[in-house]
Amino acid sequence: MASIEEETIAPSTEKKYDILEDLPGVGPATSQKLQEMGFHTIESLATATARELEPAGISQKKALDVIRLARGSITLSFVRADELVKQRENILRLTTGSKVLDDLIGGGMETQTITEFYGEYGSGKSQVCHQLAVNVQLPPEQGGLDGGALYIDTENTFHTERIVSMAKHLNLDPQLVARNIIVAEAFTSDHQIFLLENADLVIKENNIRLIIVDSLTGHFRSEYVGRETLAMRQQKLNKHMHKLIRLARAFNTIAVVTNQVMSKPDVFFGDAVHPIGGHVVAHTSHTRLYLRKSARGPVRIARLVSSPYLPDGEGIFKITQNGLEEVGEDEKKRK
Numbered sequence: 523m524a525s526i527e528e529e530t531i532a533p534s535t536e537k538k539y540d541i542l543e544d545l546p547g548v549g550p551a552t553s554q555k556l557q558e559m560g561f562h563t564i565e566s567l568a569t570a571t572a573r574e575l576e577p578a579g580i581s582q583k584k585a586l587d588v589i590r591l592a593r594g595s596i597t598l599s600f601v602r603a604d605e606l607v608k609q610r611e612n613i614l615r616l617t618t619g620s621k622v623l624d625d626l627i628g629g630g631m632e633t634q635t636i637t638e639f640y641g642e643y644g645s646g647k648s649q650v651c652h653q654l655a656v657n658v659q660l661p662p663e664q665g666g667l668d669g670g671a672l673y674i675d676t677e678n679t680f681h682t683e684r685i686v687s688m689a690k691h692l693n694l695d696p697q698l699v700a701r702n703i704i705v706a707e708a709f710t711s712d713h714q715i716f717l718l719e720n721a722d723l724v725i726k727e728n729n730i731r732l733i734i735v736d737s738l739t740g741h742f743r744s745e746y747v748g749r750e751t752l753a754m755r756q757q758k759l760n761k762h763m764h765k766l767i768r769l770a771r772a773f774n775t776i777a778v779v780t781n782q783v784m785s786k787p788d789v790f791f792g793d794a795v796h797p798i799g800g801h802v803v804a805h806t807s808h809t810r811l812y813l814r815k816s817a818r819g820p821v822r823i824a825r826l827v828s829s830p831y832l833p834d835g836e837g838i839f840k841i842t843q844n845g846l847e848e849v850g851e852d853e854k855k856r857k
């Protein structure tokens with residue numbers, strides 16, 4: 523159900539604004555305050571709530587006006603259900619580099635949603651992220667989005683060498699490809715939150731079409747230990763995920779998060795591993811993929827565990843020096 527606040531803010535279609543200072547009623551002081559709070563762009567204001575703007579020292583009425591004008595300035599806004607069909611037309615798709623994986627998720631990764639890859643150590647989550655950061659730069663006819671990638675790296679796993687070999691394999695200029703990936707290293711969970719809260723301008727200025735958080739839960743898991751910290755951890759994770767969704771929608775980008783698993787010794791049947799993050803992560807990720815190693819070295823098994831409109835399913839791909847690749851027919855037969 524839409525909140526009263528959302529209903530009161532009908533998007534204005536009269537005028538388009540490009541920068542904060544253009545908005546009527548936003549002077550240099552307010553603009554600076556808003557930017558300090560992480561709202562550098564019209565897009566991020568368009569997906570803000572009036573309460574979030576309170577610390578900028580503006581009245582609720584003025585906040586609602588500003589949000590309404592911002593919403594009228596971007597193509598995406600809060601719409602009636604019949605217009606949702608139109609909104610879905612804006613959705614773009616990106617290839618993972620593996621046809622099997624693309625088919626599993628209905629034809630590639632989607633903009634405006636969060637896709638989560640979870641799995642054990644070495645299952646290939648970060649490799650997939652690297653591959654996506656390269657592929658997003660391909661032209662649309664090759665399955666790319668002609669855009670850049672923002673890689674929020676929380677475990678120091680980003681490797682330029684991997685980008686170089688994947689780019690070479692696709693006949694792309696490795697240096698250009700590396701230039702179009704903005705890497706932000708997050709040192710703590712709070713730093714990770716801060717980076718995303720302030721990512722809007724970087725996204726806009728660099729034509730970012732893919733936002734990666736690798737890993738989403740690593741810092742949270744190591745910093746919030748013990749039952750008494752659980753509520754706070756979940757609350758922060760929830761806010762972080764919602765910021766990610768809002769950025770993905772406002773800028774029509776793909777959002778990818780990775781997540782580790784923990785084993786549940788009390789489970790006797792079915793899968794004994796569970797992704798970290800509980801209900802918060804489960805409910806805010808739109809598409810969840812579980813990656814597993816296989817007995818055959820480079821081969822990985824991907825299982826679609828949750829999707830808004832696709833049936834669950836499984837597929838295999840492999841990770842080589844070239845990146846994500848198809849498993850050949852002869853390789854499939856080999857035991």
Ligand SMILES: Nc1ncnc2c1ncn2[C@@H]1O[C@H](COP(=O)(O)OP(=O)(O)OP(=O)(O)O)[C@@H](O)[C@H]1O
Pocket residue numbers: 641642643644645646647648649650679782820841842843844
């Ligand atoms: N250059 C390469 N050539 C072939 N395979 C590679 C190469 N680099 C990495 N790999 C494969 O990818 C694996 C590492 O996968 P990755 O780092 O994506 O795991 P992960 O799921 O992110 O793990 P973690 O939970 O520790 O972050 C290696 O064990 C190896 O099998």
Ligand SMILES: [Mg+2]
Pocket residue numbers: 647648649679736
């Ligand atoms: Mg990793």
